Amino acid sequence: MRRSKLLFVPFWATYVFLYLPIVVLVVMSFNSGRSAYTYEGFSLKWYGELAHDDRVRDGLVNTLIVAAGSTVIATVLGTLLAVGLARHSRSKLLDAIALMPAVLPDLVIAIGLLLFYGLIALTLGLYSTVLAHGLFSMSFVAAVVRTRLANADTSLEEASRDLGAGPVETFIRITLPQLAPGIVAGALLAFTLSLDEFVIAYFTIGNTEQTLPIVIYSMIRFGVTPKINALAAILLLVSFTAVIAGQRMTKIGEARAQD
Amino acid sequence: MKSEVKARPVSRWRGRRLGAFVFLSPGVTYLIVLLLVPLALVLSNTVFQRGRFGGVVYEFTTENFERLVDPLYLGVVVVSLKLAALTTLVALLIGYPTAYVIAQLPRKWKTVALVAIVLPFWTNFIIRVYAWIILLSGPGLVNSLLGTHMELLYKQGTIVAGLLYSYLPLMVLPLYSAIERLDPQLREASANLGASGFTTFRKVTLPLTVPGVLTGCLFVFVPSFGNFVIPEILGGSKSIMVGNLIRDQFLKARDWPFGATLALALIAVLIVLLLAQAWAARRA
Numbered sequence: 001m002r003r004s005k006l007l008f009v010p011f012w013a014t015y016v017f018l019y020l021p022i023v024v025l026v027v028m029s030f031n032s033g034r035s036a037y038t039y040e041g042f043s044l045k046w047y048g049e050l051a052h053d054d055r056v057r058d059g060l061v062n063t064l065i066v067a068a069g070s071t072v073i074a075t076v077l078g079t080l081l082a083v084g085l086a087r088h089s090r091s092k093l094l095d096a097i098a099l100m101p102a103v104l105p106d107l108v109i110a111i112g113l114l115l116f117y118g119l120i121a122l123t124l125g126l127y128s129t130v131l132a133h134g135l136f137s138m139s140f141v142a143a144v145v146r147t148r149l150a151n152a153d154t155s156l157e158e159a160s161r162d163l164g165a166g167p168v169e170t171f172i173r174i175t176l177p178q179l180a181p182g183i184v185a186g187a188l189l190a191f192t193l194s195l196d197e198f199v200i201a202y203f204t205i206g207n208t209e210q211t212l213p214i215v216i217y218s219m220i221r222f223g224v225t226p227k228i229n230a231l232a233a234i235l236l237l238v239s240f241t242a243v244i245a246g247q248r249m250t251k252i253g254e255a256r257a258q259d
Numbered sequence: 260m261k262s263e264v265k266a267r268p269v270s271r272w273r274g275r276r277l278g279a280f281v282f283l284s285p286g287v288t289y290l291i292v293l294l295l296v297p298l299a300l301v302l303s304n305t306v307f308q309r310g311r312f313g314g315v316v317y318e319f320t321t322e323n324f325e326r327l328v329d330p331l332y333l334g335v336v337v338v339s340l341k342l343a344a345l346t347t348l349v350a351l352l353i354g355y356p357t358a359y360v361i362a363q364l365p366r367k368w369k370t371v372a373l374v375a376i377v378l379p380f381w382t383n384f385i386i387r388v389y390a391w392i393i394l395l396s397g398p399g400l401v402n403s404l405l406g407t408h409m410e411l412l413y414k415q416g417t418i419v420a421g422l423l424y425s426y427l428p429l430m431v432l433p434l435y436s437a438i439e440r441l442d443p444q445l446r447e448a449s450a451n452l453g454a455s456g457f458t459t460f461r462k463v464t465l466p467l468t469v470p471g472v473l474t475g476c477l478f479v480f481v482p483s484f485g486n487f488v489i490p491e492i493l494g495g496s497k498s499i500m501v502g503n504l505i506r507d508q509f510l511k512a513r514d515w516p517f518g519a520t521l522a523l524a525l526i527a528v529l530i531v532l533l534l535a536q537a538w539a540a541r542r543a
Contacts, residue, residue, distance in 0.1 A: 112297030
């Protein structure tokens with residue numbers, strides 16, 4: 001088939017468009033000057049300043065707490081839900097509801113939760129955000145684990161049942177080990193999603209605590225400095241590493257499953 | 260022996276019920292409490308009145324819906340529709356050729372190209388939007404390269420650029436899988452019968468990838484339409500899109516019922532689009 005050279009123009013334009021802003025941001029984070037816009041020379045001083053910023057440190061701690069808590073919830077509930085939906089239910093409605101948190105606009109989920117927390121008079125804080133992040137992460141974990149379940153060989157499970165094992169025993173001894181790579185990939189996904197999530201945290205965390213994305217958001221509204229660039233560069237590095245690690249893990253899992 | 264044969268189906272059936280309960284009840288409870296109840300609250304709040312100091316007074320009113328059709332608010336909805344539609348259109352125009360080229364790449368490069376498309380998507384979108392401030396601001400890179408001092412920020416076009424930047428991967432991926440699934444023999448047959456490259460594209464490739472096009476458009480339009488962070492960071496402080504308006508009703512004006520009504524309008528638009536997409540995909 002003939003490939004038109006002309007098509008490569010939008011192709012490369014897409015990649016330049018996607019990466020140019022990120023590259024400029026990272027370069028500017030090493031700026032020795034005070035301006036976030038004009039490069040004056042190489043320096044690591046903004047990374048140093050970042051280490052002494054209490055708000056950033058608190059934000060980071062909060063982000064990690066929320067991500068860890070919601071990942072535990074999402075991984076446990078999402079895995080059980082995936083197995084339940086794939087092996088013990090034929091309800092299309094339940095399938096759709098389980099996917100809803102991943103599909104609905106985050107703003108709608110956020111205000112719904114805010115109304116709900118208001119109704120039960122829950123004081124907002126880190127735990128209300130943990131519960132909220134657990135909700136949409138659970139959907140993603142369930143989706144990832146279901147994909148693996150669909151590809152898994154069911155004969156072992158059937159054999160286990162025929163030999164008299166109950167559903168729980170079969171799950172723990174047979175299904176869970178088979179699903180392990182999918183569960184790890186799902187957990188990693190849940191963790192990354194929570195680290196980066198802004199809108200829902202912004203509505204559900206209240207006024208006393210902040211996650212890192214909220215800290216960045218208020219820093220930006222205050223004024224732009226190379227300190228934000230340094231913080232952004234670090235977060236980009238963390239996300240990129242997590243995604244590529246997740247990609248590798250899924251591949252290794254797939255390769256193992258095929259053996 | 261006989262009793263065993265008889266007992267087994269019963270215990271199996273019980274096992275199934277027990278299994279369904281054990282596996283489904285934790286997640287389903289979570290979904291009911293933190294998803295369905297909150298959604299029901301959004302829905303029910305649209306007919307209640309705002310409290311004097313925020314919150315909700317549970318007295319029936321249609322006032323929220325009357326305010327919704329006020330030209331002031333309707334105008335915001337229209338601007339949001341326009342900006343989201345423009346973003347979707349540009350994403351399609353850039354995304355289609357990109358996905359097309361990726362689908363033709365050798366296998367190894369295909370993976371690299373796809374990961375490179377998704378990678379920025381998995382990082383914090385506030386950071387990615389923020390990067391545009393550095394690029395576009397008065398003394399920023401674009402102006403220094405061009406040697407100009409244009410005001411590039413705080414315009415509707417900047418919002419479109421930010422939305423496009425955030426959601427372009429969501430256009431490329433479904434397009435890629437649609438193009439990838441095409442049988443290359445169809446295009447060869449078209450070429451052998453004398454069709455030019457463009458005619459083949461127009462008469463063979465494009466019609467067969469319509470479902471992918473629709474999915475991509477939906478994936479870009481939906482998050483663009485309700486976004487409030489990008490219009491705020493790149494568009495200045497005015498409430499120019501529905502998302503900003505909803506946020507302001509909840510966190511600034513503390514008018515939760517009207518905020519919920521705006522959210523309902525947002526969901527309604529999305530449901531109409533979803534149905535249209537499903538209908539069009541079935542016809543394609």
